[in-house]
Amino acid sequence: MLLQNLASKEGKQVVGHNIQSWAKHRRHCGSSQEHGARHYSTERGPSSQLREEWAREHVKDLSNKQKAKKEARAIDKDFFMSVLGSSATKREAKSYIQRFTPLKDPSPATKPPVDIALKPQPARGCGVNLGGFYGPAAVEESPKFVQQPEKRTKISVRPQLHVALVKLRAPQTLNDEILNGIGRTLSQLGRLGLISVVVVDSQDGLKPHKADANWRAQETKQANRAVAAIDASGESGARLVDNIIGVYEEASKQGFRQHPTHVTLRNLLMTPLRRGVIPIIPCVGYSDITQTAIPVSATDVVLALTRELAGLPSELMPDEDPNVVRERLQALREEVSLDRLIILDPLGGIPASDQPSGYHVFLNMEQEFEAAKADLQRDLQLEADEAHVPRQNKEIHISDPGASNPFSFLEVEFGGPQSSAESLPQQETLGDAKSGNIHHLQNLELVRRVLSILPPSSSALLTTPEEAANSGKDAPFQAARVGTRRQRNPLIHNLLTDKPVFSSSLPMGRLGGQTSVKGPVSPAESTTPTTFAKHGMSVTIFPDPKVAPWTPPVPGQPYLTLTDSRIDLARLVHLIEDSFGRKLDTQEYLERVNGRIAGVIIAGEYEGGALLTWEIPPGMKDDGSPESRARMVPYLDKFAVLKRSQGSGGVADLIFKAMVRDCFPHGVVWRSRKTNPVNKWYFERSRGTWKLPGTGWTMFWTTPELSMDKQLFLDYEGVCRGIEPSWADNKAILD
Structure with missing residues (x-):
């Protein structure tokens, strides 16, 4: 994009200079032909000298133009090399390029010729111009010079716009440096093919502004600061769009006014997006009845924009043709892909009391939403107890998602009739430590609602404004203890990889620590609370460890088998064979594992899974005695992910987290070629490894060091040496 802009700018300068040169040439020639007289001479006259001078200047200008193109191509190459360098794997970089490279135009044979002067410029921000990164730049469509060009009868198909919906909370608390850093990051996202729509949330409390005569001026001021911050980046522009949110005012049965928001002027939203300009939207709505300005919550604005950009119909007006509306929405769905929700909140990601980091690194909404919500509500309950609030009839909840306007504000009950968040103590509505969980609940519920509207490939990212503003300066961030790495901007990294900055299944000890002026800082304290969320998939565990922990089998009691009606054996076998790329001897495998299965973990519709067994160490009798059961080793027999799901979607992380946190929190062992x-x-997820001498295997375990003794280590080694593979090719050692 930068290359195109520079080339276009240089081209205009050359054209302008050429026109001036021709005009100068005509004036000089006209003065030498007084009264129509013509002079002929074999000597070199002024006209000849002028032509040579013009030719030299023209060649110089062309040289400068080519030089500018080369410099722009080098700048583009350096930029994409730097950002793609933050991608963890080549597979992720390839996936990003395939998704965000603009579609090629239709075949030239099917296109009518277009006059070059009227040819529209490509929309900025709707694709990635990699310049010379993967080869020399080439003009895909050369202009055709014809005497009578035909007029276009159809609108040319634009590349699909990839859009991120950004909610920026409390910008009034940010200084200009941080705000400019956010503007620079959003501009870089635009260069990488993801154009943003920013909702500025400058409200102090949980509800829209109270009776404040200057509320609209405050909203406009903060929105203009965001515009200036993006404009200051010099890479893309921003525009204040403050008149597209409409509000249906209807009396509700509860006796108060509801404000369901919607987008009224779609073109005012889409026009800047098509030009690569970032719309900045304050929390200002307009009544459909009185046409007066109304303060609306940022959550309602985000949901209204989500429905509009996703192509979902709002309330159909009586005078609208349903067929026209359907065609309009279908065209919008083809033009726009709403890929991400980004929430920049001073509180950062969603906290979690059961996570070593103190917050959710990755949230599988399908599986973890209810637990995360209950965790936050439990903390609010404890805060209420500490504030000496009476316990009777006390309940904390979020509005019913099925209501017509469930996200206007958070509702809290304290032993009385329903009241809004305004009834809370003032210090609990300003985002301090105690009220933080209320904001987290709002963010969590907003993420769930937005992702439920969008396709499964969409995602959400919650982080702090400071983290979004960082430009990748060197910092002592360590992953897997492999030396210092460049500190990653979570927004840029998430765009390239569709993953969090570090894996959710990675132990905190693998992140390393940082050093401050006060001394060493623990990994949990040094990591910024950033949460990556997806609609995700369900994780089913047989038997359910929440009902009873997994224990070695007891003689005479029923045990789990792979032929259990709850397990689809055919799909499980297909999963294993697809993941390993080998045929399984199913009958032999069933004979070996049935009777000693500890449990089975299934992710989604058999997109991934793990099969775990109880194994007897060599030399130990399997007689069901307490001694033999105490020596049984928890063993990860199969860990499989479908090839199409490998490296994306966090399937492997979901399975591994379930295994080490829910099923075998005290440790499990496995082997790998x-x-x-x-x-x-x-290596990054285990607590220890050992290359088994004389074999082609490496042994891994997650058992804490304090629980690891010599006998347990020998039992682990004996089991890993003794397991016989059950592949159809009957190859025992895969070296």
């Missing part, structure tokens, strides 16, 4: 490319992933 020494040449297995997945070993790097295993």
Whole structure:
């Protein structure tokens, strides 16, 4: 994009200079032809000298133009090399390029010729111009010079716009440096193919502004600060769009006014997006009845924009043709892809009391939403107890998602009739430590609602404004203890990889620590609370460890088998064979594992899974005695992910987290071929490894060091040496 802009700018300068040169040439020639007289001479006259001078200047200008193109191409190459360098794997970089590279135009044979002067410029921000990064730049469509060009009868198909919906909370608390850093990051996202729509949330409380005569001026001021911050980046522009949010005012049965918001002037939103300009939208709505300005919550604005950009119909007006509306929405869905919700909140990501980091690194909304919500509500309950609030009839909840306007504000009950967040103590509505969980609940519920509207490929990212403003300066961030790495901007990294900055299944000890003026800082304290969320998939565990923990089998009691009606054996076998790329001897495998299965973990519709067993160490009798049961080793027999789901979607992380946190929190062991490319992933998540001498296997375990003794280590080694593979090719050692 930068290359195109520079080339266009240089081209205009050359054209302008050429016109001036021709005009000068005509004036000089006209003065030498007084009264129609013509002079002929074989000597070099002024006209000849002028032509040579003009030719030299023209060649110089063309040289400068080519130089500018080369410099712009080098700048583009450096930029994309730097940002793609933050991608963890080549597969992720390839996936990003395939998704965000603009579609090629239709075949030239099917296109009518277009006059070059009337040819529209490509829309900025709707694709990635990689310049010379993957080869020399080439003009895909050369202009055709014809005497009578035909007129276009159809609108040319634009590349699909990839859009991120950004909610910026409390910008009034940010200084200009941080705000400019956010503007620079959003501009870089635009260069990488993801154009933003920014909702500025400058409200102090949980509800829209109270009776404040200057509320609209405050909203406009903060929105203009965001515009100036993006304009200051010099890479893309921003525009204040403050008149597109409409409000249906209807009396509700509860006796108060509801404000369901919607987008009224769609073209005012889409026009800047098509030009690569970032719309900045304050929380100002306009009544459909009185046409007066109304303060609306940022959550309602975000949901209204989500429905509009996703192509979902709002309330159909009586005078609208349903067919026209359907065609309009279908065209919008083809033109726009709302890929991400980004919430920049001073509080950062969603906290979690059961996570070592103190917050959710990755939220699988399908599986973890209710637990995360209950965790926040429990903290609010404790805060209320500390504030000496009477316990009777006390309940904290979020509005019913099925209501017509469930996200206007958070509702809280304290032993009385329903009241809004305004009834809370003032210090609990300004985002301090105690009221933070209320904002977290709002953010969590907003993420759930937005992702439920969008396709499964969409995602959400919650982080702090400070983290979004960082430009990748060197910092002592360490992953897997492999030395210092460049500090990653979570927004840029998430765009390139569709993953969090570090894996959710990565132990905190693998992140390393930082050093401050006060001394060493723990990994949990040094990591910024950033949460990456997806609609995700369900994780089913047989048997359910929440009902009863997994224990070694007891003789005479029923045990789980792979032929259990709750397990689809055919799909499980297909999953294993697709993941390993080998045929399984199903009958032999069933004979080996049935009777010692500890449990099965299934992700989604058999997109991934793990099969765990109880194994007897060599030399130990399997007689069901307490001694033999105490020595049984929890063993990860199969860990499989469909090839199409490998490296994306966090399927492997979901399974591994379920295994080590829910099923075997005290440790599990497994083995892998020494040449297995997945070993790097295993190394980062295990607590110890051992290359088994004389074999082609590496042993991994997650058992805490304090629980690891010599006998347990020998039992682990014996089991890993003794397991016989059950592949159809009957190859025992895969070296």
